[in-house]
Amino acid sequence: MNIQPDNAPLIGVLGGMGPLATVDLLQKIIEETPARRDQDHVPVVVWNVPQIPDRQQALAGKGESPLHLLLTAVRQLNRLPVSHIVIPCNTAHHWFDALATESDVPLIHIADATLESIVHLTRGPPPSWPKIGLIATQGTLNAGWYQRRFAEKSVITLEPSEQEMTTFFVPGCYAVKRGELPQGGALLEQLAQRLIDRGADRLVLACTEVPPALSAVKSSWLDISIDPTRALAQACVNIWLAHREARL
Amino acid sequence: MNIQPDNAPLIGVLGGMGPLATVDLLQKIIEETPARRDQDHVPVVVWNVPQIPDRQQALAGKGESPLHLLLTAVRQLNRLPVSHIVIPCNTAHHWFDALATESDVPLIHIADATLESIVHLTRGPPPSWPKIGLIATQGTLNAGWYQRRFAEKSVITLEPSEQEMTTFFVPGCYAVKRGELPQGGALLEQLAQRLIDRGADRLVLACTEVPPALSAVKSSWLDISIDPTRALAQACVNIWLAHREARL
Numbered sequence: 354m355n356i357q358p359d360n361a362p363l364i365g366v367l368g369g370m371g372p373l374a375t376v377d378l379l380q381k382i383i384e385e386t387p388a389r390r391d392q393d394h395v396p397v398v399v400w401n402v403p404q405i406p407d408r409q410q411a412l413a414g415k416g417e418s419p420l421h422l423l424l425t426a427v428r429q430l431n432r433l434p435v436s437h438i439v440i441p442c443n444t445a446h447h448w449f450d451a452l453a454t455e456s457d458v459p460l461i462h463i464a465d466a467t468l469e470s471i472v473h474l475t476r477g478p479p480p481s482w483p484k485i486g487l488i489a490t491q492g493t494l495n496a497g498w499y500q501r502r503f504a505e506k507s508v509i510t511l512e513p514s515e516q517e518m519t520t521f522f523v524p525g526c527y528a529v530k531r532g533e534l535p536q537g538g539a540l541l542e543q544l545a546q547r548l549i550d551r552g553a554d555r556l557v558l559a560c561t562e563v564p565p566a567l568s569a570v571k572s573s574w575l576d577i578s579i580d581p582t583r584a585l586a587q588a589c590v591n592i593w594l595a596h597r598e599a600r601l
Numbered sequence: 602m603n604i605q606p607d608n609a610p611l612i613g614v615l616g617g618m619g620p621l622a623t624v625d626l627l628q629k630i631i632e633e634t635p636a637r638r639d640q641d642h643v644p645v646v647v648w649n650v651p652q653i654p655d656r657q658q659a660l661a662g663k664g665e666s667p668l669h670l671l672l673t674a675v676r677q678l679n680r681l682p683v684s685h686i687v688i689p690c691n692t693a694h695h696w697f698d699a700l701a702t703e704s705d706v707p708l709i710h711i712a713d714a715t716l717e718s719i720v721h722l723t724r725g726p727p728p729s730w731p732k733i734g735l736i737a738t739q740g741t742l743n744a745g746w747y748q749r750r751f752a753e754k755s756v757i758t759l760e761p762s763e764q765e766m767t768t769f770f771v772p773g774c775y776a777v778k779r780g781e782l783p784q785g786g787a788l789l790e791q792l793a794q795r796l797i798d799r800g801a802d803r804l805v806l807a808c809t810e811v812p813p814a815l816s817a818v819k820s821s822w823l824d825i826s827i828d829p830t831r832a833l834a835q836a837c838v839n840i841w842l843a844h845r846e847a848r849l
């Protein structure tokens with residue numbers, strides 16, 4: 354079913370993990386869209402229901418699996434005339450394959466969108482490609498799908514140590530979840546510095562709490578960082594622009 | 602149909618007018634919610650499809666009516682288990698009654714939410730209630746639903762004159778739309794001053810261009826102003842908190 358004119362795309366957002374990360378994606382979709390009036394903007398439907406069980410707790414074996422409510426969200430979005438589904442939460446991509454199987458429409462993987470941004474920013478053949486410092490939850494690091502997708506294109510990934518995760522990443526993210534952005538930013542900036550010191554040329558900020566926290570402390574590392582949420586926004590905008598241009 | 606536990610509310614947002622105003626509402630819902638974790642936040646579903654025809658053009662008799670696509674949006678939101686619908690666009694409330702009739706679930710009117718904020722801020726019985734200076738588009742002023750809803754609670758509304766609209770409001774808003782916030786802020790501050798001079802105790806900033814412009818010039822009038830988008834966010838949060846507290 355499609356109620357948009359000309360079979361226009363309609364992006365379904367499986368959000369709420371957390372709600373601020375969802376708003377961040379919507380803001381970035383608007384920023385990335387060349388538009389002169391409201392009607393030029395990307396049509397989006399958002400399921401922003403934050404009662405999905407904690408993803409990190411589930412992966413750590415300490416809590417209920419979110420899969421049941423994630424599948425419900427996919428089914429609800431599929432009741433609307435969506436053309437694609439995106440998930441502005443890195444950790445939730447642990448259940449990506451199960452969700453993609455459930456959906457009638459394609460899901461866009463956040464690591465594929467990020468890799469597209471890296472390739473787009475890089476000049477020259479693979480030897481000149483950057484080493485990527487990957488800042489992500491332990492669940493995302495363990496799952497390994499960023500590293501595997503990057504390796505397929507000969508992009509090397511550097512990861513935080515277990516000690517760096519405990520000291521900087523975990524308390525930094527929980528500070529953001531409480532709304533304490535400057536405190537979170539200060540901790541996450543120290544983690545970025547460690548990865549740069551070990552040879553990272555670029556950072557991938559693969560946890561949605563990280564970019565707003567680094568912005569809150571005006572971190573200079575943002576200049577060499579790739580924000581997967583912005584990459585995902587760009588993927589949504591590209592789908593919309595391809596449709597807009599095809600109509601001209 | 603309700604897939605949330607305990608018949609929890611689910612706020613449906615009829616957005617896209619424009620998309621940034623929708624993001625502004627979502628951001629303010631998050632800001633107004635006392636929350637310690639993702640799961641404490643308000644569950645929201647958003648229809649953010651900006652291809653709805655221009656509302657001001659339609660009201661000026663110069664363009665297609667948006668009603669058909671507004672009704673479509675209400676029907677789409679009603680396919681999901683929403684409990685209430687809100688519309689983060691003042692001008693779109695021109696079609697409120699038709700949309701409320703179409704919907705299976707109640708719509709919350711932005712002027713009712715604003716009135717609730719005014720009452721909440723006011724101490725004592727009606728004679729002590731404030732006179733409200735209403736800053737809005739000519740279409741919203743002419744429609745008169747802010748004034749009528751306020752009058753039902755004995756709240757008096759002061760409006761800009763036609764000459765003040767031409768001299769301050771229209772060029773102020775167009776400056777904001779061009780991104781010239783300080784210029785827009787200077788003009789809108791003069792309009793605020795006129796309303797205060799005529800006896801307004803508080804201002805209602807019922808046009809989404811006005812709050813960012815007054816912020817850009819650090820206007821002291823913001824302290825006595827009510828932002829209807831924030832009032833609408835508070836109404837959503839109050840529904841959610843009443844449910845959360847009932848469960849405790």
